[in-house]
Amino acid sequence: xxxxKQKLNECDFIDASEQLxxxxxxxxxxxxxxxxxxxxxxxxxxTILFERHKFHQFTGGVYSKKRPDISNPRPGGYLGYSQExxxxxxxxxxxxxxxxxxxxxxxxxxxxxxxxxCGFSNLQQFINAMYRSEKAQLDAFIxxxxxxxxxxxxxxxxxxxxxxxxxxxxxxxxxxxxxxxKAYIKYRDExxxxxxxxxxxx
Numbered sequence: 001x002x003x004x005k006q007k008l009n010e011c012d013f014i015d016a017s018e019q020l021x022x023x024x025x026x027x028x029x030x031x032x033x034x035x036x037x038x039x040x041x042x043x044x045x046x047t048i049l050f051e052r053h054k055f056h057q058f059t060g061g062v063y064s065k066k067r068p069d070i071s072n073p074r075p076g077g078y079l080g081y082s083q084e085x086x087x088x089x090x091x092x093x094x095x096x097x098x099x100x101x102x103x104x105x106x107x108x109x110x111x112x113x114x115x116x117x118c119g120f121s122n123l124q125q126f127i128n129a130m131y132r133s134e135k136a137q138l139d140a141f142i143x144x145x146x147x148x149x150x151x152x153x154x155x156x157x158x159x160x161x162x163x164x165x166x167x168x169x170x171x172x173x174x175x176x177x178x179x180x181x182k183a184y185i186k187y188r189d190e191x192x193x194x195x196x197x198x199x200x201x202x
Contacts, residue, residue, distance in 0.1 A: 022151070
């Protein structure tokens with residue numbers, strides 16, 4: 001039986017919102033867009049997406065002719081969810097460090113090569129945190145946002161500015177900005193609705 005990993009609770013979201021100076025709805029919106037099924041798969045492994053173009057970059061393309069499915073100058077080849085771990089393991093067999101750096105991890109889909117910006121002194125510490133809990137994934141996200149100074153974009157709800165910096169210059173292909181805005185509106189309105197239905201206390 002797979003032990004369930006700790007998921008984020010409302011207190012975690014509130015703490016993160018206070019640290020970044022944004023509303024809870026903004027943090028929840030990023031969560032939903034980056035990993036709509038959560039930070040972990042059913043088997044307890046963290047949600048990942050393996051980026052073959054990053055593996056190509058980190059290994060100088062030495063595996064790209066023989067293994068274009070996992071090493072390729074062009075992005076793509078995604079299989080989704082648990083299948084991404086199979087792609088990762090195939091890359092790990094060739095170059096472990098490059099492979100781990102080439103995946104985006106957890107609830108906030110942070111690339112492994114950003115481990116220092118997330119507050120870790122080495123890559124393995126980052127990976128351990130990604131396997132630990134969604135709270136550990138959230139803490140890494142907070143540190144990353146502070147390190148790259150993206151608080152302003154979130155505070156101003158500059159969805160295009162945030163998406164471009166967080167997801168790369170081709171963010172528009174997947175409509176990241178629009179998805180963030182829609183998710184934010186949903187959680188903002190959800191909170192307003194919940195406030196309205198709170199019973200009065202005498």
